[in-house]
Amino acid sequence: MIILPIKVDNMHIQRVKSKQGKKTYEQILLRESYREPGAKRSAVKKRTLLNLTKYPPQIVQAFELALKHRGDLSVLTSMEDIALEQGPSVGAVFALLGVARQLGIEKVLGTHQNGKMALWQVIGRVHSQGLRLSSVRLAKNTAAADIVGFKKGFCEDNLYENLAWLAENQERIEKKLFASRRGQKKPELFLYDVTSSYLEGDQNALANWGYNRDKKRGKKQIVIGLLCDEHGEPVSVEVFTGNTPDPQTFGAQVQKVAERFGCQTVTFVGDRGMIKSAQVKDLAKSGFHYITAITKPQIRSLIKKGVFQLELFDEQLCEIQDNGVRYVLRRNPVRAKEMAASRASKLAALQTLAAEQNRYLAEHPRADEYKAWKKVSDKDTKLRLSSIVTVTASDRHINVDVDTEYMAYLAELDGCYVIKSDLPDEAADKELIHDRYKDLAMVETAFRTCKTTHLEVRPVFVRTEANTRGHVLVVMLAYLIVRALKRAWKDFDLTIEEGLKELDKICAMNLSVKGGEACLRIPEPSPTARELLNALDVKLPQFLPKSKAKVDTKKKLPSRRKT
Numbered sequence: 001m002i003i004l005p006i007k008v009d010n011m012h013i014q015r016v017k018s019k020q021g022k023k024t025y026e027q028i029l030l031r032e033s034y035r036e037p038g039a040k041r042s043a044v045k046k047r048t049l050l051n052l053t054k055y056p057p058q059i060v061q062a063f064e065l066a067l068k069h070r071g072d073l074s075v076l077t078s079m080e081d082i083a084l085e086q087g088p089s090v091g092a093v094f095a096l097l098g099v100a101r102q103l104g105i106e107k108v109l110g111t112h113q114n115g116k117m118a119l120w121q122v123i124g125r126v127h128s129q130g131l132r133l134s135s136v137r138l139a140k141n142t143a144a145a146d147i148v149g150f151k152k153g154f155c156e157d158n159l160y161e162n163l164a165w166l167a168e169n170q171e172r173i174e175k176k177l178f179a180s181r182r183g184q185k186k187p188e189l190f191l192y193d194v195t196s197s198y199l200e201g202d203q204n205a206l207a208n209w210g211y212n213r214d215k216k217r218g219k220k221q222i223v224i225g226l227l228c229d230e231h232g233e234p235v236s237v238e239v240f241t242g243n244t245p246d247p248q249t250f251g252a253q254v255q256k257v258a259e260r261f262g263c264q265t266v267t268f269v270g271d272r273g274m275i276k277s278a279q280v281k282d283l284a285k286s287g288f289h290y291i292t293a294i295t296k297p298q299i300r301s302l303i304k305k306g307v308f309q310l311e312l313f314d315e316q317l318c319e320i321q322d323n324g325v326r327y328v329l330r331r332n333p334v335r336a337k338e339m340a341a342s343r344a345s346k347l348a349a350l351q352t353l354a355a356e357q358n359r360y361l362a363e364h365p366r367a368d369e370y371k372a373w374k375k376v377s378d379k380d381t382k383l384r385l386s387s388i389v390t391v392t393a394s395d396r397h398i399n400v401d402v403d404t405e406y407m408a409y410l411a412e413l414d415g416c417y418v419i420k421s422d423l424p425d426e427a428a429d430k431e432l433i434h435d436r437y438k439d440l441a442m443v444e445t446a447f448r449t450c451k452t453t454h455l456e457v458r459p460v461f462v463r464t465e466a467n468t469r470g471h472v473l474v475v476m477l478a479y480l481i482v483r484a485l486k487r488a489w490k491d492f493d494l495t496i497e498e499g500l501k502e503l504d505k506i507c508a509m510n511l512s513v514k515g516g517e518a519c520l521r522i523p524e525p526s527p528t529a530r531e532l533l534n535a536l537d538v539k540l541p542q543f544l545p546k547s548k549a550k551v552d553t554k555k556k557l558p559s560r561r562k563t
Helices: 057-068 091-103 105-109 113-128 132-141 144-149 156-168 170-182 246-260 277-285 296-305 333-363 369-382 404-411 430-438 440-453 465-488 496-504 527-536 558-562
Strands: 012-020 023-035 045-051 082-089 189-198 221-228 234-241 267-270 289-293 318-322 325-331 389-393 398-402 416-421 507-513 518-521 543-545
Touching: 012 057, 057 507, 057 518, 057 543, 082 091, 082 518, 091 105, 091 113, 091 144, 091 465, 091 496, 091 527, 105 113, 105 170, 105 465, 113 132, 113 144, 113 156, 113 465, 132 144, 132 156, 144 543, 156 170, 156 465, 170 234, 170 246, 170 465, 189 246, 189 440, 221 246, 221 440, 221 465, 234 246, 234 465, 246 267, 246 277, 267 430, 277 289, 289 430, 296 416, 325 430, 333 369, 333 389, 333 398, 333 404, 369 389, 369 398, 416 430, 430 440, 440 465, 465 496, 465 527, 496 527
Parallel strands: 189 267, 267 289
Antiparallel strands: 012 023, 023 045, 082 507, 189 221, 221 234, 289 416, 318 325, 325 416, 389 398, 507 518, 518 543
16 A cells, blocks of 8 residues: 655745855755655655756746745736746646656657657657657647757657657667566567558558558558567567568567577467468577467368367367477367358358349349349358359359358368467466467557557558658557556546546646746646546646747648748
8 A cells, every 4th residue: 555645735945055165056946845644743844846946037936926826826917027828738748758757668768859759759649649740730739848848849850850760779779678677587478470551652661562451452561560578568569571471570589589688488479370380490499489379271180190189179178299299279169159150141141142133133134144143253252152152143043052061061160279389398288378379369459559449550651661660669669658558547437538638638827927938837637637647646747847949840731831
């Protein structure tokens, strides 16, 4: 249980003088008084919230005035030398920055201009997605420059250049982030899977034709490999050309784990078709193990060879060992029913269409028999029933012939799967091997979040290889923040987007002294926003220094261009 100190409403400016030799130094500190629970009333402690020593005198004066009249800030508006007006949104951006700090992302990227721009790209990706232009507009409409602490302004061109910087430093960033999170405790299991993302246009340096998981016709693609630890937390991402087969991406991950992350005892978990004989040899050379699954044709082949029998597939796990390889067998009854129902539904839909076309041909003697057959045949192809169905036409009648014997043969393996591993018996039992393979679902969740539901890695609008790699790295870092938000807000009845919109309602007030500098005064958040911030362990400051950095886009609206 965490015991929080009891606040005493005594925030104040304190000037602390110290003498070193003949010189006297003065520090100007924004301090707050508090008392520990159970302590005596006289046992009041103080803590420093902000060092104002280097701030201009006008800023310090503004702080003093604001604190003096904090009970009624409207008094300040009646003073000729003080201006108080509505400022930009601060809540969501400050919360996301706080999470990035907790995860170590800000420290790894660095405090220089490139590091801060990279950090802003990550925060902007979580906040509202979009292109680099959207990130600039978001920074312009929020207090991004003041919160992140930009010394210089930027535009969308700077952010594109920053993508190249990210790609150049990706290995260092991933290595430092991995070390900050894991320390000396190296993971012994890694989850790896690949996906593809389609491209707008065909000028991307990594673009190529390949197996398109997005089902986007006429679009070239890139292939993305994501390496996660045993908890599904991404540790590295890599981009390959669009025609790269899944197994060819695997070797780089083995080398990365051994050399970049310094892991020695590792088990790789990969989907079926990922870890084949060549990949098994690579793993054996590094002293690593694997957990994967085999395809339906491979299951048929092993049954034919007598390695295991069809009768062994059951809801309960069954293990067979052959030549040093462990096979874990199972039949999922729920999945078996789903597959049977899906097959029956598809057949019914095809037969219904054939009956409709037959009625049409009978009622319209001049109707084209070939076109009717083509509609049913195309439906057959779309439903992927060609292996068990033959569509023919004769005497103006469409026939749908079902090979029931072969359909029964296919149905034998409905819901059946086999997990394959070379882990020794003492390292893991069959239940652990099964559960570790099922953990690949966490990587699939990451892909789904990154591609479609929140972070929008696709479609990709950049062209160069470096910008593409930088863009994908930004999405991976943003996904780390999304995971943290999901964990913190799991008990709230809202989505991440709704939570960020609630925090966006927290707007600062511009507090300026006539003829001097300005600062941002942050009001007390609403009860809902306060709960969201507390769940993230993020506390908003009462004041923020006003940044002089100018953020603006080069792309203007038509009306502004004419002006």
